[in-house]
Amino acid sequence: MQNKGGTIVVYATCDSLQRQCEYYERQMASYKKALNQQKNEAKTEKERSSNPWKRLLIAFIVGVATGIVLMILTRKIWQKVF
Template identity: 40%
Template sequence: MAGLPASALTLKIPVPDLLALPAGASYHGKNGQAGVDVTSRGDTLVVTSTCDSLQRLVLWYEEELTRIRGDTVSVSEVSETEFKQRFNPVKIALIAFIAGMASGIVLTVLIKRRLYEK
């Protein structure tokens, strides 16, 4: 995956405005993939920062992992199918032996006919 462009966000809030922030209200900011949310809860200032590019990167890796797993399963299924379609080596050796014996008998008969015809 190509590198994602960097995003930065600066949210400038005067301190008096933060102190006057009503309960449940917040300041929001977004620039590109970067986002920030500033909330006041009692005497605590809560700042939440997000970055969409990280989420996109996680989704890309999950899709890539799913694709690779799918490819691995299909390759293993093809390998199992090819392995099942192969002949037994003993069967191949037996067929080759019988074919050799048959061709030897036929050649012997043909050679003897030519020798006795002369």
């Protein structure tokens, strides 16, 4: 068994040891695949909600528009009453 630049190299002559090495290689490949998928999902999620200022601006505009609409409706209702 050797360690070459972060990679463990195992030489096996026994069939059971060879099967064990192949099992761990498959496990490692599936873990790498899952890790890459999680990285991609995290990157996508970060891109979706990347700009909090944009959300703040949209919320402000919606708030102002709601205030204007409510003010107009309130004035119309009060004009009918008086």
